[in-house]
Amino acid sequence: MMKVKDFRKTRETLTQKTLDLANLNIKRFFALDQAAYEEGTISKKHKELMGLVASMVLRCDECIAYHLDMCFNAGVSDEELSEAMNIALVVGGSIVIPHLRNAYAFWEELKSL
Amino acid sequence: MMKVKDFRKTRETLTQKTLDLANLNIKRFFALDQAAYEEGTISKKHKELMGLVASMVLRCDECIAYHLDMCFNAGVSDEELSEAMNIALVVGGSIVIPHLRNAYAFWEELKSL
């Protein structure tokens, strides 16, 4: 897993490049993706935790890093994080463990920044 | 997707058969699975919604039916359901749609029982 600053910068650069090259429907998808996590009947915090669990069971480190970043901003506590992580681990199995390890290291760095 | 009553009955029968035949470590896994959704720093309702989102993106109809049943018991509203469904759909893509359709039909039946 990348360091937090590198992750954020790489993500921004590549997203910009993608939006420069992508067609209209891809851009619309990006807008729908953004909208899915906005405050609603379910709070932004819980939506980001759902995004985190989904990213864990689908085993995508970059998606995990992004949702951890959002979870941290939304005020997720260590206990909440571990309870969500545990759901992801039980649902997804030991194949999730390498991502769990990366996630805790990333979270620890987020807290130290 | 099975009807609600058939789903509940089949699940119970097969779980019993599995626990009769399974070894100790499989039974321990079942206990861990149960424990993951208990009320904690995150409420049972939000944990069940996380289980639902994970089941949707991993595309398992029986897991979806189970978590819908639990979500209904936990008082999830129609709006909350759709917001969670939307996250699952955006993360998991159109391959999730057949399960989304089944989920709404199951939910409608849960509300009518």
Add this chain to the structure above:
Amino acid sequence: MMKVKDFRKTRETLTQKTLDLANLNIKRFFALDQAAYEEGTISKKHKELMGLVASMVLRCDECIAYHLDMCFNAGVSDEELSEAMNIALVVGGSIVIPHLRNAYAFWEELKSL
């Protein structure tokens, strides 16, 4: 795999029910899904074949049935179908075989209608 007529009818009924219950962003996703396969620089026929290959490697029988139906309408030949099927089988492996068997049975029925 369902028979062609049952598949079409069930899909229509459940899609209607879903659109009745879903929120705006879910409906927007359905519109984006539709738009992805429209005639463009790549022909509708080749787009449907791409949708078929994606559905095969992700192993979703209902998605496969839908794209087979569209492929048939778009004039895909038996040889083209088998070449696309072969790509899906090689990429996705033997775990795809049950879906390959279902797909050929569905295709045969489409040709006989």
Add this chain to the structure above:
Amino acid sequence: MMKVKDFRKTRETLTQKTLDLANLNIKRFFALDQAAYEEGTISKKHKELMGLVASMVLRCDECIAYHLDMCFNAGVSDEELSEAMNIALVVGGSIVIPHLRNAYAFWEELKSL
């Protein structure tokens, strides 16, 4: 999960139909698939157990049924089955449980035939 006899018959019928329609490279794939489980430095029994574990973590009921049938023929014991099942469950997570339940029901029927 289908009953054992229905499973075997459906599988044979659909495989025949597929081989009638498929092209040469698809047939070659089927031959490679068959060859992978032949007695070798690793015994057929252990290869079938590997095929079973792979089918469980990839969550394909028809593949599971097939490998259970082969495992039963190869003399796999109840304890061996549960140890392999446990590996699949731990690696693949609770999303595997519906398939685990089906697998035990199928195994019980195999023993009763």
Add this chain to the structure above:
Amino acid sequence: MMKVKDFRKTRETLTQKTLDLANLNIKRFFALDQAAYEEGTISKKHKELMGLVASMVLRCDECIAYHLDMCFNAGVSDEELSEAMNIALVVGGSIVIPHLRNAYAFWEELKSL
């Protein structure tokens, strides 16, 4: 994602090492894999686009890089690429986005070589 030259070199070195160590059936699989994308009733260009879409929804960066390289050689245009990418994104969901970003960066480098 690796730079184009590094990707090509690493892939060649590791493939050679694999073929040195692998058994006959693994080598046969490699031959079947190669054969799947040869010019046929479906053009090589469209087959490579199918391989790309399959690699995107299955989220394998090295497979994506390989098929992008082949797509570029086969004369795929920017518009065709974006239409195929869009199908992969809609089918596979936002979990595909990190690979989409990498793919556009790789494509841009391919065009600049």
Add this chain to the structure above:
Amino acid sequence: MMKVKDFRKTRETLTQKTLDLANLNIKRFFALDQAAYEEGTISKKHKELMGLVASMVLRCDECIAYHLDMCFNAGVSDEELSEAMNIALVVGGSIVIPHLRNAYAFWEELKSL
């Protein structure tokens, strides 16, 4: 794929960090994971090969590295490795190939240490 020594060290460091931060149920999962591969009715060697095949078809390089390390310790021969690899390749398809390449390179390094 990391070099063997780097892999072992990183894995140990991150596992320690994870166990420091994780809650009790996550730790219980780690214990169940460990227990699944202990000598039983199925030998440790064959269990590690099953873990390897599962990791290959689920395409997790770190899990593959771990099970290769365990397989090597358990005395798996080159022929046994290739037969297990072949099962994983046939079940999981060409999408597994990048991991197959990495696995052989890692194995070769294990033998040279």
